[in-house]
Amino acid sequence: MKAAGYTCRDLSVTLSGPAGERSILDGVTLDIAQGEIIVIVGRSGTGKTTLLRALGGLVLPSSGTLQLGGRDIDGPPTEVVMVFQDYAHALLPWRTVRRNVALGLEGSNKHTRAERDELVDSALEVVGLSARAEDRPWQLSGGMQQRVQIARALALQPRVLLMDEPFGALDAMTKASLQDELLAVQGRTSATIVFITHDIEEAIYLADRVMVIDGAPGRITYDIVVDLPRPRDQLKTKELPRYLALRRLVHEAVTGGLDD
Amino acid sequence: MTSPRQRLNLSGLLTVAALLLLWQGIVAARVIELQYLPAPTEIATAALSLLADGQLLDATAHTLSATVVGWLLALVVGGALGVVLGTWRPARALVAPTVDVLRTLPVVALVPIAVLLLGFSTTMEITVAAWAAAWPIVVNTMGGVAAVHPRLREVAATLHFTPARRIWSIVLPAAAPLVVVGARLGLSISLIVTVIAEMIGNPMGLGHELVQMQQALRPDAMFAAMLVIGMLGVLLNSALLSVSARVGVRGRS
Numbered sequence: 131m132k133a134a135g136y137t138c139r140d141l142s143v144t145l146s147g148p149a150g151e152r153s154i155l156d157g158v159t160l161d162i163a164q165g166e167i168i169v170i171v172g173r174s175g176t177g178k179t180t181l182l183r184a185l186g187g188l189v190l191p192s193s194g195t196l197q198l199g200g201r202d203i204d205g206p207p208t209e210v211v212m213v214f215q216d217y218a219h220a221l222l223p224w225r226t227v228r229r230n231v232a233l234g235l236e237g238s239n240k241h242t243r244a245e246r247d248e249l250v251d252s253a254l255e256v257v258g259l260s261a262r263a264e265d266r267p268w269q270l271s272g273g274m275q276q277r278v279q280i281a282r283a284l285a286l287q288p289r290v291l292l293m294d295e296p297f298g299a300l301d302a303m304t305k306a307s308l309q310d311e312l313l314a315v316q317g318r319t320s321a322t323i324v325f326i327t328h329d330i331e332e333a334i335y336l337a338d339r340v341m342v343i344d345g346a347p348g349r350i351t352y353d354i355v356v357d358l359p360r361p362r363d364q365l366k367t368k369e370l371p372r373y374l375a376l377r378r379l380v381h382e383a384v385t386g387g388l389d390d
Numbered sequence: 391m392t393s394p395r396q397r398l399n400l401s402g403l404l405t406v407a408a409l410l411l412l413w414q415g416i417v418a419a420r421v422i423e424l425q426y427l428p429a430p431t432e433i434a435t436a437a438l439s440l441l442a443d444g445q446l447l448d449a450t451a452h453t454l455s456a457t458v459v460g461w462l463l464a465l466v467v468g469g470a471l472g473v474v475l476g477t478w479r480p481a482r483a484l485v486a487p488t489v490d491v492l493r494t495l496p497v498v499a500l501v502p503i504a505v506l507l508l509g510f511s512t513t514m515e516i517t518v519a520a521w522a523a524a525w526p527i528v529v530n531t532m533g534g535v536a537a538v539h540p541r542l543r544e545v546a547a548t549l550h551f552t553p554a555r556r557i558w559s560i561v562l563p564a565a566a567p568l569v570v571v572g573a574r575l576g577l578s579i580s581l582i583v584t585v586i587a588e589m590i591g592n593p594m595g596l597g598h599e600l601v602q603m604q605q606a607l608r609p610d611a612m613f614a615a616m617l618v619i620g621m622l623g624v625l626l627n628s629a630l631l632s633v634s635a636r637v638g639v640r641g642r643s
Contacts (some may be wrong), residue, residue: 151627179454187548188544188547188548204545205547206550208550210548211548211549212544214541214544214545216541218543219539219541219542220541221547222542222560222563224563224564225564229435233549233559234549236555237549237551237552237555237557248470279449286549322626
């Protein structure tokens with residue numbers, strides 16, 4: 131199995147928009163080891179999503195190097211799957227939930243039909259949508275639609291999972307249970323996960339490291355190791371003094387509030 | 391969402407019956423003096439006798455098959471061209487003005503030229519029908535494909551779809567409502583142009599039947615042929631609608 135760690139040196143991304151060239155990221159340097167859970171936090175407009183899209187090969191670096199497993203990224207790498215923020219546009223409305231989840235598996239000859247069905251079933255089970263498998267996405271709530279997209283990614287058993295605010299649309303209960311499912315899946319598959327969120331508690335609960343991105347163009351301003359024991363627990367972990375200290379640290383890093 | 395099977399429109403049918411009755415009355419009472427205006431009953435009699443001797447059926451079969459073959463050609467070629475133009479922006483810039491000029495050429499004017507090029511033949515008939523039917527298919531497919539949300543293209547990219555699979559599994563289904571619109575327009579145009587080609591060029595089918603009966607001073611038979619052409623149009627359209635509903639394409643308005 132290939133190593134699936136990222137090496138990123140002095141990465142810059144410039145995008146051309148209607149208002150001309152715009153520098154989104156500048157001088158981003160980071161290393162992500164295989165199996166690590168990295169959570170990126172930062173204010174809006176600091177290039178979080180662009181960084182994730184660069185890691186997913188959907189935008190290419192303007193300068194600097196960006197490698198996955200020692201190879202330059204020049205397009206979406208294999209075994210990397212992306213969960214998009216706008217789930218409504220990322221699902222196929224004409225397919226049932228089950229066939230949406232199966233989408234990524236259909237083209238490959240890696241699995242037999244029975245194996246495919248099993249992967250789809252267990253992915254639906256993980257996100258709690260087995261009962262809605264024959265519905266169409268537009269018959270589901272926003273949170274359920276996002277879970278379909280997550281199931282589609284999980285069914286592929288990717289080595290790297292890139293997730294752009296995947297739980298933003300979910301209620302607190304579902305969010306907590308999916309956080310735990312994600313950690314459990316990661317524990318089984320040791321996939322590398324890069325996760326964007328606005329929720330600082332979520333960031334600390336999930337992460338091995340929290341990276342703070344700030345500025346325009348954005349760069350990594352803090353790289354905070356979350357030295358909390360695993361497996362984590364929604365109640366016990368969040369009562370640890372170390373958790374509370376980290377929460378304060380990350381909060382200050384994001385808001386730039388050195389004065390309080 | 392309406393069910394694909396259209397409900398019988400009773401009040402609409404009553405209107406048709408009333409109009410036919412009015413027509414019959416006008417002809418019987420000689421309110422309007424038109425030498426060759428047949429009554430609906432005469433048209434029905436003519437239709438029955440033409441049906442009985444097989445003449446009308448043969449003509450209908452010819453027109454129907456030419457219409458459908460021309461349309462299928464248009465669907466394949468026009469659909470492919472539409473996908474290419476919709477996917478690839480430089481191609482669109484390069485070709486769009488040409489498409490606009492060609493599709494606005496009155497196809498009726500092309501029939502005499504096509505006769506000269508291809509002769510008085512069914513090939514000529516199918517060629518002009520396909521030509522005319524292709525343009526709405528090209529334009530609508532292009533529009534539908536170009537409007538596919540960029541996120542879906544990225545989904546295809548991160549799932550490592552081959553271009554063929556991307557088009558088949560994502561682009562075409564996403565564009566399907568507009569492709570169906572183009573296909574429906576193309577089908578009705580194909581029928582119209584087929585009949586015109588038969589009237590001017592290829593001495594077969596319902597168009598030729600119409601001209602022949604005109605020369606034979608048989609207005610009842612002409613109306614019968616026209617009736618069959620109208621029914622063909624309705625049948626083809628509803629067949630296409632029910633097929634597209636069956637494969638799950640609905641006009642999402």
